[in-house]
Amino acid sequence: MxxxxxxxxxxxxxxxxxxxxxxxxxxxxPTFLQLISSKLQYTHLVIQYGTSSDSQQLVEKLLSQIxxxxxxxxxxxxxxxxxxxxxxxxxxxxxxxxxQTKSTSQQxxxxxxxxxxxxxxxxxxxxxxxxxxxxISHAGTGSILDTLRCPGVRLxxxxxSKLLDNHQLDIAEAFANMGVxxxxxxxxxxxxxxxxxxxxxxxDDVERESFSDxxxxxxxxxxxxxxxxxxxxxxxxxxVILSECN
Amino acid sequence: MDEITFTLYTSVALIFLSALVLRLxxxxxxxxKSQRELKLNQNEQTKTSSxxxxxxxxxxxxxxxxxxxxRILSQFQGKLPLYGPRQYIISSGDSTSLxxxxxxxxxxxxxxxxxxxxxxxxxxxxxxxxIGDGKSVALYKTIHSFAITFQKLFQKGxxxxxxxxxxxxxxxxxxxxAYSLFFLKFIGLGHTKIIYVESLARVNKLSLTGLLILPITxxxxxxxxxxxxxxxxxxxxxxxx
Numbered sequence: 001m002x003x004x005x006x007x008x009x010x011x012x013x014x015x016x017x018x019x020x021x022x023x024x025x026x027x028x029x030p031t032f033l034q035l036i037s038s039k040l041q042y043t044h045l046v047i048q049y050g051t052s053s054d055s056q057q058l059v060e061k062l063l064s065q066i067x068x069x070x071x072x073x074x075x076x077x078x079x080x081x082x083x084x085x086x087x088x089x090x091x092x093x094x095x096x097x098x099x100q101t102k103s104t105s106q107q108x109x110x111x112x113x114x115x116x117x118x119x120x121x122x123x124x125x126x127x128x129x130x131x132x133x134x135x136i137s138h139a140g141t142g143s144i145l146d147t148l149r150c151p152g153v154r155l156x157x158x159x160x161s162k163l164l165d166n167h168q169l170d171i172a173e174a175f176a177n178m179g180v181x182x183x184x185x186x187x188x189x190x191x192x193x194x195x196x197x198x199x200x201x202x203x204d205d206v207e208r209e210s211f212s213d214x215x216x217x218x219x220x221x222x223x224x225x226x227x228x229x230x231x232x233x234x235x236x237x238x239x240v241i242l243s244e245c246n
Numbered sequence: 247m248d249e250i251t252f253t254l255y256t257s258v259a260l261i262f263l264s265a266l267v268l269r270l271x272x273x274x275x276x277x278x279k280s281q282r283e284l285k286l287n288q289n290e291q292t293k294t295s296s297x298x299x300x301x302x303x304x305x306x307x308x309x310x311x312x313x314x315x316x317r318i319l320s321q322f323q324g325k326l327p328l329y330g331p332r333q334y335i336i337s338s339g340d341s342t343s344l345x346x347x348x349x350x351x352x353x354x355x356x357x358x359x360x361x362x363x364x365x366x367x368x369x370x371x372x373x374x375x376x377i378g379d380g381k382s383v384a385l386y387k388t389i390h391s392f393a394i395t396f397q398k399l400f401q402k403g404x405x406x407x408x409x410x411x412x413x414x415x416x417x418x419x420x421x422x423x424a425y426s427l428f429f430l431k432f433i434g435l436g437h438t439k440i441i442y443v444e445s446l447a448r449v450n451k452l453s454l455t456g457l458l459i460l461p462i463t464x465x466x467x468x469x470x471x472x473x474x475x476x477x478x479x480x481x482x483x484x485x486x487x
Contacts, residue, residue: 241441
């Protein structure tokens with residue numbers, strides 16, 4: 001067993017401008033962080049949170065609510081980046097068999113997770129996407145394509161139901177049908193509190209269920225082999241123009 | 247008015263009207279017989295090199311539209327002989343698109359495949375609608391944008407400088423440009439063929455821009471097979487971006 005953990009990176013990308021509050025809330029949740037660090041053994045988490053000013057406030061607020069960070073001061077660099085390192089207890093159960101006795105020892109180790117939050121990076125694909133094991137992304141076509149065109153990177157898309165123009169769901173469904181990604185539609189209480197949700201279930205319960213669905217999905221995608229997307233055929237446009245030249 | 251002058255006037259008017267209709271039929275892409283079948287095997291490359299170079303005008307809409315267009319342009323393999331610089335249209339104030347395209351051009355000038363056109367031309371047109379504009383402001387800005395677009399293209403037409411092809415993929419800014427080019431073709435000033443690529447984000451339905459521009463496009467490409475089945479004249483060859 002190697003003592004040193006292998007680098008395993010998770011990238012979360014919310015798009016350049018619009019604040020995707022729900023996605024950032026799902027990620028900077030202690031339960032989620034615990035899951036990816038101690039169970040799924042991620043060592044690095046990169047969150048690209050977007051250039052609007054309330055995104056940064058949201059990140060700061062959520063970071064300060066994480067128990068391991070709460071008493072520290074969170075400082076952002078001028079470019080909007082901040083790095084925090086968290087540790088989580090891991091209990092590994094090892095069973096040692098000797099000829100007479102069978103002893104089970106519980107070892108308590110710690111897993112480290114480095115969280116790096118960035119505003120945006122014009123070279124996101126080269127610097128982060130291509131080096132990640134899993135990408136959790138908003139449903140913008142640009143972000144989806146960037147990830148799908150990186151070989152070996154798994155993709156989980158989270159739909160932003162606050163966006164009016166919701167082709168996001170269409171496109172996520174279409175890609176999911178091709179078997180190249182999976183997607184999650186989060187429960188958004190701002191929108192859905194007003195609706196009588198699933199025959200009188202409590203909003204809190206539904207939200208909790210939705211969150212645990214998300215956690216299950218992350219575990220699922222982490223260990224999933226997706227189909228490869230077919231290469232882009234943009235050079236067809238050249239042929240189209242040429243065929244019109246006659 | 248006696249009967250003879252009436253007959254004279256009406257027949258002149260009718261002849262004029264039918265001439266207009268005839269002209270419309272000639273320039274209308276839906277009624278022209280262009281081969282919409284593509285030979286996707288590229289064995290006939292020798293033919294292409296003997297072709298006359300073409301003038302290409304590309305619209306960089308904004309955000310996602312610009313992104314998709316650059317993804318398409320980056321896949322060009324230099325099969326297309328270009329005459330003069332590649333021309334781009336950008337909305338004024340869209341600094342992101344300008345930045346992206348200059349970066350792209352810098353990168354592709356090092357690429358031998360796309361060596362042919364070191365010079366670029368950028369044309370700025372006013373935005374049709376800013377975010378958060380009221381309805382009357384939006385209406386005024388749209389008309390203003392349409393007028394400026396038409397004026398700029400008309401001047402190009404007078405100099406015989408209109409492009410051979412206009413390549414666009416939305417958003418709404420494409421409409422005034424495409425209809426101006428179509429009108430200039432109608433009055434005989436230009437001959438620009440319009441090629442529209444629907445965004446990848448449109449899976450089950452065409453965009454409003456797509457629907458409005460469809461009748462005057464020479465070729466209309468979609469990126470999901472179900473769209474090609476659903477709408478006439480839409481072509482599907484796979485994902486383009």
